[in-house]
Amino acid sequence: MFSMPTDGKTMDDVDSPAEDLTPGGDVFIKRVEGLLDPAYRLATVIMLDYSAAADIVHDATLWAWTQYRRRGGDMTSFRTWFLAIVYNQGRRSRRRRRFALRGRRQGLARSATLHDALHRLSTDTRAALFCCYFLDLQPEEAAQVLGISVRQVRSRLVRAEERLQAHLEWDETPP
């Protein structure tokens, strides 16, 4: 559902350890660009704001660069590591905007679409759904991105699915 890295490489290749750390960080930039689409979409799911999502991804990338240099490019999975940084950056930023977002949740009329129902979910639940359903991450990978246990990931998914299932059934009821 998101853009794969170009030049024929697979996501596994993106996760392979860097062979070379060039002074300009070209290797790092290429790895980030291969994940820019899922990272930006994840940030959008968190912030519900395209402009803010771009800021989140930009800031997270700069932070990731400093960590990447310290670790010498050595991490188990660059994908989950980078998405976790984006997720944390988004959560921190969203907490600062809590007042504006509270208005959104209270102001929404009874939703008639799954789209609106997703807005009503908590950020963490929405992000868990996005990681597993859209990014097709395994629960273990989603747990790394979200910074929670696998059990918590499954629990959030189950609760969200129950709510959304009921919503879909209501949506399909003839007037």
Added chain:
Amino acid sequence: MSSRTLADELRRAFATLTREPPLQLTERIRTSLSGQPAPTTQRPTFAVALAALTAAVLVIALVAGAGLLEGPAMAREVDSIGSGLGRVPRLLSQLSAPRVASTPARTLPASVATGAAGPSPMATAAVTPTPEPTPSAVAPTPPPPGPAAAPPLRGFTCSVTEGGAAAPGAMTTARVGAHDGYDRFVVQFGGALPQFTVQPQGSATFLQGGDSVTLDGSAGLLVTLQNATGAGSYSAPSDFRPGYAALLEAKLLRDSDGVVQWAIGMARQSCYHAWTLDGPSRLVIDVQD
């Protein structure tokens, strides 16, 4: 409803909720990273330097105390240690470079927003190489209330605008579009353009039928048209969410009792230009990018 259907619905919903990253995001990241210092060997941390300074002070104190008993020979030793101590502040100044937020202001430089090649002076000036940016330093700050950060373009304003005629207007359509330097909202009428008011506000929360509704963005414009209606004549969507750089959402709040209201959610406090066209009558609102 099967779980497989829910999965498909969720994928579709997320595909609608999100979109591909804008092209200028890649350029923005590359520009910012190119301003970062190249990776070098590990430099001593501030804590290590502070510890060295403390140790040197203690040694000086001990030697100075001994010098009172030992005389001139020990005083010469104190001088040599003192000259070495003078190098420590230079080391500290190298490590304590001022921490500047490594993100530019929320208003993107025009060259970046329009995808022009090369970094703009604003982008270069705003990004200062820092050894260890912290999450709080790199996180964007919310836009301040009040006037927009960028100076208004010619013809743009950040205050209330009024216009139109005292004639009834039948709203027929509305649309949004992105342009170079601004995003545009247009509402079209059959017949004359009714009286209108455009009012900026510092949030994207509006009143709709007694309830509050929050649009995308962090600032807003409330467009009110008197003696107007779209009943029987309006055929366009009632909610636009283009997610442009400046104009994020335009929503029809009210169409009743002869009053039509549109709410515009803006990415940040921006100046705007409200103007009119004939043939057909249109109210055009350009939101500065």
